[in-house]
Amino acid sequence: xxxVVTIARPSxxxxxxxxxxxxxxxxxxxxxxxxxxxxxxxxxxxxxxGIVNGIVQDEEAHLRRFARSATILELPIPDPSAYRAAVAxxxxxxxxxxxxxxxxxxxxxxxxxxxRPLSPxxxxxxxxxxxxxxxxxxxxxxxTLSRGYxxxxxxxxxxxxxxxxxxxxxxxxxxxxxxxxxxADDVLFTTTDGYVLEGPTSSLLLRFDDSxxxxxxxxxxxxxxxxxxxxxxxxxxxxxxxxxxxxxxELMDADALWMTNSQRLAAPVHTLDGRSIxxxxxxxxxxxxxxxARTE
Amino acid sequence: xxxVVTIARPSxxxxxxxxxxxxxxxxxxxxxxxxxxxxxxxxxxxxxxGIVNGIVQDEEAHLRRFARSATILELPIPDPSAYRAAVAxxxxxxxxxxxxxxxxxxxxxxxxxxxRPLSPxxxxxxxxxxxxxxxxxxxxxxxTLSRGYxxxxxxxxxxxxxxxxxxxxxxxxxxxxxxxxxxADDVLFTTTDGYVLEGPTSSLLLRFDDSxxxxxxxxxxxxxxxxxxxxxxxxxxxxxxxxxxxxxxELMDADALWMTNSQRLAAPVHTLDGRSIxxxxxxxxxxxxxxxARTE
Numbered sequence: 001x002x003x004v005v006t007i008a009r010p011s012x013x014x015x016x017x018x019x020x021x022x023x024x025x026x027x028x029x030x031x032x033x034x035x036x037x038x039x040x041x042x043x044x045x046x047x048x049x050g051i052v053n054g055i056v057q058d059e060e061a062h063l064r065r066f067a068r069s070a071t072i073l074e075l076p077i078p079d080p081s082a083y084r085a086a087v088a089x090x091x092x093x094x095x096x097x098x099x100x101x102x103x104x105x106x107x108x109x110x111x112x113x114x115x116r117p118l119s120p121x122x123x124x125x126x127x128x129x130x131x132x133x134x135x136x137x138x139x140x141x142x143x144t145l146s147r148g149y150x151x152x153x154x155x156x157x158x159x160x161x162x163x164x165x166x167x168x169x170x171x172x173x174x175x176x177x178x179x180x181x182x183x184a185d186d187v188l189f190t191t192t193d194g195y196v197l198e199g200p201t202s203s204l205l206l207r208f209d210d211s212x213x214x215x216x217x218x219x220x221x222x223x224x225x226x227x228x229x230x231x232x233x234x235x236x237x238x239x240x241x242x243x244x245x246x247x248x249x250e251l252m253d254a255d256a257l258w259m260t261n262s263q264r265l266a267a268p269v270h271t272l273d274g275r276s277i278x279x280x281x282x283x284x285x286x287x288x289x290x291x292x293a294r295t296e
Numbered sequence: 297x298x299x300v301v302t303i304a305r306p307s308x309x310x311x312x313x314x315x316x317x318x319x320x321x322x323x324x325x326x327x328x329x330x331x332x333x334x335x336x337x338x339x340x341x342x343x344x345x346g347i348v349n350g351i352v353q354d355e356e357a358h359l360r361r362f363a364r365s366a367t368i369l370e371l372p373i374p375d376p377s378a379y380r381a382a383v384a385x386x387x388x389x390x391x392x393x394x395x396x397x398x399x400x401x402x403x404x405x406x407x408x409x410x411x412r413p414l415s416p417x418x419x420x421x422x423x424x425x426x427x428x429x430x431x432x433x434x435x436x437x438x439x440t441l442s443r444g445y446x447x448x449x450x451x452x453x454x455x456x457x458x459x460x461x462x463x464x465x466x467x468x469x470x471x472x473x474x475x476x477x478x479x480a481d482d483v484l485f486t487t488t489d490g491y492v493l494e495g496p497t498s499s500l501l502l503r504f505d506d507s508x509x510x511x512x513x514x515x516x517x518x519x520x521x522x523x524x525x526x527x528x529x530x531x532x533x534x535x536x537x538x539x540x541x542x543x544x545x546e547l548m549d550a551d552a553l554w555m556t557n558s559q560r561l562a563a564p565v566h567t568l569d570g571r572s573i574x575x576x577x578x579x580x581x582x583x584x585x586x587x588x589a590r591t592e
Contacts, residue, residue, distance in 0.1 A: 004330040025330075032328035032335055034300040034321075034421050039328055040402065042338025042464040073466065074473055106336065111469075125330050148445045148456050150488070159474045160444050161467055168338040168464030170369065171457055173407075177370055178455040192446070192488075 002027040002127035003093045005086045010109050010122020011076030022086050024093045027125065036121055038110025042168030044121075045069035045078075048201075049087070049225075050129065050262045051103040056087055057262065057294045058225040065165065065223065070109065072164035076120050078109045083124070090126040102129035102292075104263050110167065132264045136288050139270035139279045140259065141184040144196070144248065145175050147220075151191045151245060154220045162220040172200035184271070186259055191220070196246050202261040203227035204246070206254040207280075211240040219245060226260040226291055233290035256280050258287075265291045298323040298423035301386045303379070306405050306418020307372030318382050320389045323421065332417055334406025338464030340417075341365035341374075344497075345383070345521075346425065346558040347399040352383055353558065353590045354521040361461065361519065366405065368460035372416050374405045379420070386422040398425035398588075400559050406463065428560045432584050435566035435575045436481040436555065440544065441471050443485040443493060443516075447541060450516045458516040468496035480567070482555055487516070492542050498557040499523035500542070502550040503576075507536040515541060522556040522587055529586035552576050554583075561587045 008021035025031060037043040047062045056062075063080045070077050087105050096103055105126040112119030154162040161168075175187040188204060189197040197215055198204055203224030206213045212234050217223035231241045251257070257269035257277055266287045268279040304317035321327060333339035343358045352358075359376045366373050383401050392399055401422040408415030450458040457464075471483040484500060485493040493511055494500055499520030502509045508530050513519035527537045547553070553565035553573055562583045564575040 002331065006330075027331065028329055030326040030328055031330050032326055032332070033324055034302075034327050034404075034419050035298065035323065036328070036335070037469075039332070039335040039338075039340075039406070039463060040342065040404070040465075041469050042462075042466045043469050044335075044466075046336065073470065108330075108336070110335070123330050145455060146453050148449050148453050150444075153444050157442050157444050159441060159467065159470045161470055166338075166464075166466045167335060168462075168466035169336075170338045170340075170462045170464035171455065173333075173337050173339050174369065174455045174457055 002125050003090050004029070004031065005090045005093070005124045006031055007082050007086045007122035007124070010078055010082055011120045012079045022089045024089065031123060032121065033113055035113050036110055037112060037114050038108065038121060038167055040114065042166060042170070043073070044108060044110030044167040045073060045075065045165055046106055046108045046167060047165060048104060048106045048262050050265070051091060051105060051126070052292055053099040054091060055295055056105075058229060059084065061225045061228060065225070066109070069164040069166065072158070072161055073166065075109060075111055078122065082122065083107055086124045087126070090124050094126050096128065103127070104129045108167065129263055132267070135185070135264050135267040136284070137281065139268035140186050141271040142186045142188050142259065142269045143179050143182045143184040143273055144188045144190050145178060146192060147189040147197060149191060149220065150193045151195045151219050154218070163222060165222055169200070175200050186267070188259070188272070190248050194248050196248055196251060197221045198224070199259050202259040202264070205230055205258040205260055205266070206246060206250070207256040208254055211242065213242055213244060213246060215246045216243045224260055226262050226265055229291050229294050230260055230266060230287060233287060258284070298421050299386050299389045300325070300327065301382045301389070301420045302327055303382045303418035303420070306374055306378055307416045308375045318385045320385065327419060328417065329409060331409050332406055333408060333410050334404065334417060334463055336410065338462060338466070339369070340404060340406030340463040341369060341371065341461055342402055342404045342463060343461060344400060344402045344558050347387060347401060347422070348588055349395040350387060351591055352401070354525060355380065357521045357524060361521070362405070365460040365462065368454070368457055369462065371405060371407055374418065378418065379403055382420045383422070386420050390422050392424065399423070400425045404463070425559055428563070431481070431560050431563040432580070433577065435564035437479065437567040438482045438484050438555065438565045439475050439478045439480040439569055440484045440486050440492070441474060442488060445487060445516065446489045447487045447491045447515050450514070459518060461518055465496070471496050482563070484555070484568070486544055490544050492544055492547060493517045494520070495555050498555040498560065501526055501554040501556055501562070502542060502546070503552040504550055507538070509538055509540060509542060511542045512539045520556055522558050522561055525587050525590050526556055526562060526583060529583060554580070
C-alpha cells in the first residue's frame with residue numbers, strides 16, 4: 001500500500017516555528033480540500049524521485065528544481081528540510097526491507113485555498129516502483145508531437161510557465177493517450193520552429209558517435225535529474241557530453257536515443273515515429289546500473 | 297461559509313445504479329485523495345456557473361460544455377442529472393434567502409486515482425458571489441499576453457486540449473499575476489499569428505458601430521455562456537452579432553470592449569495595454585441586467 005505523508009508547514013514563508021510536523025495517513029484518506037487551488041487550478045508544483053536501498057537519489061537536485069518551480073509560479077519557497085524529513089518519514093513508514101526493491105516518491109506543494117493567504121498545502125506519497133524491466137531493456141516506441149510553442153517560449157512568454165514542473169499536467173497526460181492511439185509508449189515534444197524538447201515526464205538523450213547530447217534545459221525544458229545522472233556517468237567513462245538545441249532533423253542522424261526520468265530511468269527508444277532505431281543493450285544496462293547506484 | 301457537495305457517481309460510465317448520492321460536507325473537510333489525478337496532474341474539468349434567485353443561469357449550456365470538455369480529455373462523460381441534482385442540493389444547503397444575492401457554483405470532475413479504473417471524482421462547491429460592482433460599472437484594465445500558440449492550434453494539435461475547461465489552469469493564474477505587475481486587472485490572450493482569443497476566465501466581446509463580435513469559439517477558445525447570453529440579449533434588441541476570427545490590429549478600431557464570464561458578467565474594458573477605451577455605462581448596465589435576469 002502507498003504511504004501518504006502530510007506536511008504541516010511546507011514552505012519557508014509560513015514556517016513560523018521550529019516544529020516539523022508530519023502525519024502518516026492512510027493512502028485513501030482524503031487530505032485535500034474541495035477548494036484547494038492545487039485541484040481547482042492545478043496551481044502547484046511537484047517532484048518525482050527514486051529511492052533505492054533507502055537512498056533518495058539526487059535529492060538535492062530535486063529540491064533545487066522544486067524551489068525553481070516555486071519561483072517560476074511565485075509560490076512560497078518550499079522548505080527543503082521539511083520535504084527531506086517527510087520523505088525520510090515516508091521511507092520508514094513504507095518499511096521496504098529488500099535493498100533491491102525500488103521505491104518512488106512524489107511530493108507536492110500547492111498554493112492552498114483560494115483567497116486565504118499563507119495556506120500552502122504540502123504532502124508526499126511513496127510506493128514501490130512498478131517494474132520497468134521491459135522499458136529499460138527492450139525499450140519504448142516514441143512519437144513526436146508538437147507542443148505548439150517556439151523554442152524560445154520560456155524567454156519570450158514566462159507566464160506560460162515552461163520550465164516549471166507544475167500540477168497542470170493534463171496535456172502531458174493527453175499526449176500519452178495520443179501516443180497509445182499511434183501504437184507508441186511515449187512522446188517526444190517538438191517546437192513549431194523545428195526543435196526537439198523532452199517527453200511529458202522525461203528528458204531526451206541522443207548519441208552521435210561517442211558524443212552524448214541533451215536539449216538545452218534553459219530552452220523550455222526541465223533539467224532532468226536522471227539525465228544529469230547519466231551525464232555524470234558518461235563523464236566518468238570518458239564520453240563527451242553537451243547541452244545544445246537539437247533539431248528535429250538531427251533525430252535521423254542519432255546512433256541511439258533514450259528517454260530518461262527518475263522512475264523509469266533510461267529507456268532506449270526502439271522506434272521513433274514508426275522508424276526502427278538500434279538499441280545498445282549492453283550500454284543501456286550499464287547506464288541503468290549506474291543510475292540505480294547513485295548515492296547522493 | 298461555502299457549501300461543498302460530493303457526488304458519489306459523477307459519470308455516466310460509472311453509473312451502475314439509479315442511486316443519486318450526495319453528501320453536503322463542511323467546506324474545510326478534505327475530500328480529495330493525495331493521489332487523485334485531479335491534483336497530481338490537473339487531470340479533470342470544471343464549470344463555474346452563476347445562480348440568481350435560485351435559478352441556475354444557462355445550466356444546460358454549462359452542462360453541454362462540461363460534457364464537451366470531458367470528450368476532449370477522454371474522461372467518462374459526466375452525468376448531467378447528477379450535477380443538476382448536486383447543484384440544487386448545494387443551493388438548498390447554502391440557504392440564501394435574499395433574491396438579489398448572487399451565488400456562484402463551481403463543479404468538478406477528475407479522472408480519479410491513478411491506475412484505478414472507473415474512479416472519477418465529482419463534487420461541487422457554492423458560495424455567495426463576491427461583489428463585482430466596480431468591475432461591472434467602472435470597468436477593468438486589460439493587457440494582451442501571448443498564449444504562445446497559433447490560431448489553428450485546436451485543429452492541428454488536439455492533444456494540447458485547447459477548447460476544454462480543464463483543471464490545468466496554472467497558466468491562467470500566472471497571467472493574472474503578470475497583469476497585476478503591469479497594473480491591470482485581466483488579460484486578453486493573443487495568438488502568435490496576430491489574433492485575439494479570450495481571457496483566462498472570460499470571453500471577449502467587441503463592438504464596431506452597431507455590430508457585436510466575439511472570436512470564433514472553434515478556434516482555440518471556449519464558448520462563453522455569459523457571452524452567449526449577451527448575444528441573445530443583443531439579438532433581442534435588434535443588434536447584429538457574429539463570431540469570426542478577430543485580429544489584434546482590430547482592437548484599436550473597436551468602439552467598446554467587454555470581458556464576460558458567469559461570475560463577473562460583462563466587465564467593460566476601460567484600458568487596454570495602457571490605452572484608454574470609452575466605457576458605455578448605460579448599455580453595460582442594461583447588458584448586465586439582462587444577464588442577471590436569465591431564467592434558463
